[in-house]
Amino acid sequence: MNALIEQFFNLEVMAQAFPFLLKGLGVTILLTLLLTPLGLALGLALALGSSARHRGLRRAVRIWVNGFRGLPPLVLIIIVYSALPFLGLRTPPLMAVVIALWLNSSAYYCEILRAGLGSVPAGQMEAARATGLGRAQALRDVVLPQAVRNVLPDLASNTIELVKGTSLASIIGVSELLHMASNARSVVYNASPITLAALMYLAFLLPSVRLTGWLERRRRGA
């Protein structure tokens, strides 16, 4: 029992590691702030493409989305990281992770937004178009706000998954939270930095998890 506490809950080690882990958390937050808007934007474009009039475009989007939903994000990260240099692109690991997780998360955001768009009755678009709004205007002002509201809990859940997924970046040496904790562990031969990283993930994500639960309850109430 003492060995377990010594190995995982050594406060002295945690205190030493804390500044490094804080830097790692900064990178994790940076990845989140980059990937959430990027993922949402591409996801929306793909969701709109899924219902495009042009059949070829629709098919291409479906193949793209299903492909990236079917690939494990870790595999995607390694492929992007190791393949880009062959295309003549010398990208830092951080960039490779952003690209890989962008491809992955946007596919999921797409599916959620597609469901959201499908949940808005066709009469909403018709009413807006009948008053002279163009398709893009009607989407922006009438359909999208309702679509997003209908799937807000799912968008929040997916964003939480995305944050957790950034820990995969440690495999190619991006100095995010897990990577920093892993490094600290191998320096001190003690797993307490990993425990501390877990606590920091929880501190960062628990409010969002609770927010998701609240949104969920509100949706059921409405």
Added chain:
Amino acid sequence: MRPILDIQALYKSFGDAEVLKNINLKVGEGEMVFLIGPSGSGKSTLLRCCNRLEEPTSGAIWMDNTNLLAGDTDINRMRQRIGMVFQGFNLYPHMTAEQNVMLALRRVQGKSEAEAREIARRELDRMGLAERFGHYPSQLSGGQQQRVAIARSLALGPRVMLMDEPTSALDPELVGGVLEAMREMKAAGMTMLVVSHEMRFAREAADRVAFMQAGEIVEYGTPAELLAREGGRARAFLGGEH
């Protein structure tokens, strides 16, 4: 009378099913024309062709010297002059009554916020909704929602109003308020093309009635003419209780 809407040789098919066949109909300025007939006879489709929510297969619809179906017609510009009211109201649920009316004034007609608000309040006031500017659709009765929808269309200054079963989704006690609004619009000179099952209202208020069956207009005339026509199919319909 100079027609505002002039529908000529209009055809519409969904796949193999021909739902409108050689429709010819003129709606004169200030006229209220009713489209009546059994369900599935094409009334709503005809109405929805008039602002191209449905694309007709062939034919022409003239309005103010513009063929709405021509390839180079700016349909978004023309739609401001063609109001439409739906059976299910189709108000934007995330906006207040006032915001519902203001949206197209701002986005399509480019009016300032203040000007759009002033017009919205005037139109809602005309519909007897002065106390309801800030209410969301879910806080309004069906009759009130439909009157907000009418205000939303009228605010753009249309030349003609298309009304697709405007009272069919309403509880009986709420129908009167919407019919009253339509009466007032007619008195103010608005041109209207109406799909409705309110036969008593049609007998009283319609200038002309077109009776449709299987995608064709089979009888056309004033309510009195159709009611007087011995053996006419429209007669039984129009003479009904509602």
